[in-house]
Amino acid sequence: MTVIIAIWEVISKLQLFPTFMFPPLIIPNDPGGVTVMKTLVDGIISGQILEATGITLGRLLIGFFIAVVLGLTFGFLIARYKWVDDTLGFFVTALQSIPSIVWFPLAIVWFGLGNVAILFIVAIGATWTMTVNSSAGFKNVPSIYIDAARTLGASGPHLLRTVIIPASVPHIISGLRVAWAFAWRAIMAGELLGASGGLGYLLDLGRSIQAMDLVLSIMIVIGIIGTIIDSQVFLRMERSVARRWGLRT
Amino acid sequence: MKVDLNKVNKSYTKGKNDSLHVLEDIDFSIKEGEFVSLLGPSGCGKSTILKLIAGLSHPTSGDLKVNGTPVEGPGTDRVVVFQEGGLFPWMTVLENVTYGLKIKKMKRVEAEEKAMEGLRMVHLANFTNAYPHELSGGMKQRVAIARALVMDPDVLLMDEPFAALDEQTRLILHQELQDIWQKTGKTILFITHNIREALTLSDRVLLMSTRPGTIKQTFNVQASRPRNPSDSIIVDLEKRVMAELEEEMNKVLKEEFGDDYRYKTDSVRDRDNSDMGSHI
Numbered sequence: 417m418t419v420i421i422a423i424w425e426v427i428s429k430l431q432l433f434p435t436f437m438f439p440p441l442i443i444p445n446d447p448g449g450v451t452v453m454k455t456l457v458d459g460i461i462s463g464q465i466l467e468a469t470g471i472t473l474g475r476l477l478i479g480f481f482i483a484v485v486l487g488l489t490f491g492f493l494i495a496r497y498k499w500v501d502d503t504l505g506f507f508v509t510a511l512q513s514i515p516s517i518v519w520f521p522l523a524i525v526w527f528g529l530g531n532v533a534i535l536f537i538v539a540i541g542a543t544w545t546m547t548v549n550s551s552a553g554f555k556n557v558p559s560i561y562i563d564a565a566r567t568l569g570a571s572g573p574h575l576l577r578t579v580i581i582p583a584s585v586p587h588i589i590s591g592l593r594v595a596w597a598f599a600w601r602a603i604m605a606g607e608l609l610g611a612s613g614g615l616g617y618l619l620d621l622g623r624s625i626q627a628m629d630l631v632l633s634i635m636i637v638i639g640i641i642g643t644i645i646d647s648q649v650f651l652r653m654e655r656s657v658a659r660r661w662g663l664r665t
Numbered sequence: 666m667k668v669d670l671n672k673v674n675k676s677y678t679k680g681k682n683d684s685l686h687v688l689e690d691i692d693f694s695i696k697e698g699e700f701v702s703l704l705g706p707s708g709c710g711k712s713t714i715l716k717l718i719a720g721l722s723h724p725t726s727g728d729l730k731v732n733g734t735p736v737e738g739p740g741t742d743r744v745v746v747f748q749e750g751g752l753f754p755w756m757t758v759l760e761n762v763t764y765g766l767k768i769k770k771m772k773r774v775e776a777e778e779k780a781m782e783g784l785r786m787v788h789l790a791n792f793t794n795a796y797p798h799e800l801s802g803g804m805k806q807r808v809a810i811a812r813a814l815v816m817d818p819d820v821l822l823m824d825e826p827f828a829a830l831d832e833q834t835r836l837i838l839h840q841e842l843q844d845i846w847q848k849t850g851k852t853i854l855f856i857t858h859n860i861r862e863a864l865t866l867s868d869r870v871l872l873m874s875t876r877p878g879t880i881k882q883t884f885n886v887q888a889s890r891p892r893n894p895s896d897s898i899i900v901d902l903e904k905r906v907m908a909e910l911e912e913e914m915n916k917v918l919k920e921e922f923g924d925d926y927r928y929k930t931d932s933v934r935d936r937d938n939s940d941m942g943s944h945i
Contacts, residue, residue, distance in 0.1 A: 662798020
C-alpha cells in the first residue's frame, strides 16, 4: 500500500503528465496545489462528498431492497412450481448474463432520466443473482427437515417461515452478498451516465471539469464503502450463521 | 389394533411403462403398547413402510389405518425419529423440542416445562441452550427422541435411529429406550438392519425380504425384560434370523454381481457382529 502510494507520488512529481491528469495523493506538487487527500477532506468537510454518498446509498438501499424481495419471491416460486422453473427459471439464467447497464437505454425511455431509471437498473442488476441463489437455497433444503417438521404438525406458511426459509439462510446470505456487489456496480454505472446527485454524478463532474483529484477521491470513497459493507455486514452475517450452524468458516 | 396394514402396495413409476415395485402386499398390525421391529437389508423398503405410516408418502394400493382411521397425511399422533440430522441446526435444543408443542398452540411456559421433562427423560436437561452441532451423535438422537416424546404420539416411528452411532453409545441407548418404553407404554415401530438390535428391543420382529419388499417371517421375542443380548433366547433367535437372511443375501448378491457369485453358507452366522453389512 505504502509502496503504491510512493510510486504514484514519484510519477506525479516527475511531471510526465500534467498535474490535473495525474494529481499527487498527499504532497502537493506546487505550494498550495491540489492533492487527492486535500480534495477528499475538503469534500467531506463541505458536505459535498457526504451528501453524494448519502444519495447514492439511499438509491442503492431502495434498489437492493426491491431486488431482494423480488429475488426471494421468484426464487421461491421457481423452487416450488415446476412450470415456473421451466419458464422463468430458464429465462433468469439468460437475464443474469446481461450486464445491468445494458438496460439503461430502455430504462431512460421507459422512466425518463432520473431516480426511477437508476433504481430500475440497480434492482434489475441484483434481482437475477438473488433469484438464482435463493431458488438454489429453497431447492436444497434437506427433505429430512421438511419431513420432520411435517410429522411435528407444521404445514403451509408456518413450515415456510420456521423451516424452509431458515434452512436456506446460508444460500440466501451468499446471494445477498453477490447481489449487493452487482447493485453497487449498477448504481455507479447508472449515476455516471445520467443522474443528478450521487457519487457517480460527482465522478462525471470531475471528468467534465478535468479534476482528477476529485475523481480519485470519489474512487477512494467508493472503495472504502464497498469494503466496509462487505466485511462488516455480509462477512459478519456469513460468519455468525456458520458459527451457529457449526459449519466451517 | 393401533396400526393396521392390509395388502399395502407401493410402486414408483420411473419413466414410461416402467415401474419399480417397492412393497408387495404388506400385511401386519401392531397392538397398543407393542414394540415391533422391521428388520431387513438396505433397500428392502422398510423405511418406505415407515413413511407410509407417517403419512409422508401414500400407498399405491391397500389399507393403512392408525387408531382405526385411514392415514391421509402427516399427523402428530405419529411422530418420527429419523436416522440422523433430523434436528433443525438453526434452533437450540430447547427450541427443537418445543417446536411441535408450539404448533399445538401450547403456551410457551408450559411448552418449555414439558420440553424440560422430555429432556430430563433422555438425560440432557443441561444442554437446553446448545445447538445441535455442539452435541455428539448420541446426544442428538436423545434430543430427537425427546422431541418426539413430548408430542405424546400414539405411535412412535423410529427410522434406524441408532444406525450412525458407535457400538457403546448404541448399547446405552438401547437400555434407555427400553426404559422409556416401559415408563411411557408407547407403541413403537422400530426400523433397523441390525439383527441384534431388533431382537434386543422388540416384542416382535418382522423380517423383510427384498425386491419387491415383503414380510418374509415374523419372530416373537419372548425373552424377559430388561433384555440381555446374551440371553439364550435371543442368541438362538439370532441364529434363526441369520439362516433366513442368508437366502435373501444370496439373492441380492447374485443380482449385484451376476450368477457366478455363490454366497458361502454359514459364513456370517458365527461372526460376532450381527450387522448385515449395509454400512460398510
